[in-house]
Amino acid sequence: MSLAASPIRFPDTTSREVMTRRGWWLVVLNLLVPGSAQSLAGNRRLGRFGLRATLVLWGLALLAIVAWLAWPTVFYTAVTSTLGLWAIALAAVFYAVLWVILGLDTLRLVRLVKAKPSARALIAAFGVxxxxxxxxxxxYGAVIATTASGFLSAVFASGPPVPPDENGRYNIMLLGGDAGPDREGMRPDSVNVVSIDATTGQAVTIGLPRNLEDVPFPESSPLYDVYPEGYGAIDGCEVDACMLNSIYTEVELKSPEMYPDADANGSEPGIEAMRDAVEGITGLDIQYYVIIDMQGFADLVDALGGVTIDVADRVPMGAGHDEDGEPVEITEWIEPGTQVLDGYHALWYARSRYETSDYDRMARQAELQDAILHQFNPANVLSKFQAVATAGAQVVKTDIPQSMLGYFVDLASKTKELPVVRVALVPPDFDPEEPDWAYARELIDAQVLLPETEEPAAG
Known part of the structure; x- marks a missing residue:
């Protein structure tokens, strides 16, 4: 074979011009098509192995893109399963090792001492x-995959998928838990239901004030036998305040035996009691719950880099009561205008009710939920994934099975493109202290049980 026929494999080593140009070709080819440098100028067996591995990777990437576009549920299910994540991690480790070997071998093939002195450092720096x-x-992909596998296994339950309810919807109870030093046990200070159309992704959020009284229970609930006329309606209850968010505390502290299978099913007696209460109020079948620790919520917002909120009115911070019940003065204000809130300030924005009402706080919490839904995307979550996973594992508890994640991720992408409809059982339309449960069902059904041709009313 002549020099002219193969200048890369058999170059004129006496020409620094030729060797410099050859060096640049090799390091660039190794970056664009790993294995090509070895096939052209080095160990062809290693080169063929590298090229085959590269073609397999390109094929898998193309298959993933096609699956993402044509069968998104299949794609998301694969990348959220433990088996799929570990397969990704092992493949990533394999390619990382292979690319290090090919990179070092390419630098050997370049023969820097034969290149122009002025180009040696640049070629070496580019190759490295x-x-x-x-x-x-x-x-890093392997680290993300293994971290994600641990995070998803820690947060999400095991079990088979569950079909939507008879109306074609998934109904998820969201609880914001607060175990402050001034209270006995944890109370969910934020109670919402998200009802999602299983086909379109259209979501209805139902806000339930924590101070709802005479809460009804389904006849199938063990609490119905104790409170047939509603929670605390006849002879009071076992805790100091007979309101919706007290149901969790009472069952957890006083009568966990009512729900003997809760722990085995990835739940808690108090959560199952809240599920019964929410079903009694809304008339919906609650398939899943998600509980978020409000204290840990701040860590999650910090991990995501903060959240941007358009603050309408000044929100006080620090106001409340200490462990002895003594009032605490305002220490700071969240001022009106567009604000980027870190976790500490976002938590106060969601919890503060000094000089305002619980209903104002519910509105701010809904605003915060919308902001998080629209501002946090896969790109910024991946860039901070380890911090997000660490915070999330401490913040979130749910009985959503990991096998349903792919489906819900695909559904959430549809939900994000649609307006979220809100139903809030708050004054002046609804009186939490003297509730009309039939009217509450009418308000909810008007948005959840829409005919297929009717659009939900935004609000």
Whole structure:
């Protein structure tokens, strides 16, 4: 074979011009098509192995893109399952090692001493940077995959998928838990239901004030036998305040035996009691729950880099009562205008009710939920994934099975593109202290049980 026929494999080593140009070709080819440098100028067996591995990777990437576009549920299910994540992690480790080997071998093939002195450092720097970039990206992908597997296994339950209810919807109870030093046990200070159309993703959020009284229970609930006329309606209850959010505390502290299978099913007696209460209020079948620790919520917002809120009115911070019940003065204000809130300030924005009402706080919490839904996307979650996973595992508890994640991720992408409809059982339309449960069902059914041709009313 002549020099002219194969200048890359058999270059004129006496020409620094030729060797410099050859060096640049090799490091660039190794970056664009790993294995090509070895096939052209080095160990062809290693080169063929690298090229085959590269083609397999390109094929898998193309298959993933096609699946994401054509069968998103299948794609999301694969990348949220433990088996799928570990397969991704092992593949990432394999490619990271392979690219380091190919990168180092390419630098050997370049023969820097034969290149122009002025180009040696640049060629070497480019080759090393390319190797670090591709191999480092693969290694980071492996870290993300293993972290995600641990996070999802810790947060989400095991079990088979559950079909939507008879109306074609998934109904999820969202509880914001608050175990402050001035109270006995934890009370869910934020109670919402998200009802999602299983086909379109259209969501209805139902806000339930924590101070709802005479809460009804379904006849199938063990609490119905104790409170047939509603929670505390006849002879009071076992805790100091007979309101909706007290049901969790009472069952957890006084009568957990009412729900003997709760722990085995990835739940708690108090959560199951709240599920019964919410079903009694709304008339909906609550398939799943999600409970968020409000104290840990601040860590999650910090991990995501903060949240942008358009603050309408000044919100006081620090006001409340200490452990002895003594009033605490306002220490700071969240001022009106567009604000980027860190976790500490976002938590106060969601919890503060000094000089305002619980209903104002519910409105701010809904605003915060909308902001998080629309501002946090896969790109910024992935960039901070380890911090998000660490915070999330401490903040979130749910009985949503991991096998349903792919479906819900796809559904959430549809929900994000649609207006969220809100139903709030608050004054002046609804009196939490003298509730009309039939009217509450009418308000909810008007949005949840819409004919297929009718659009939900925004609000």
């Amino acid at each position: 940077a390319a190797m670090v970039f591709v191999a480092g990206s693969a290694a």
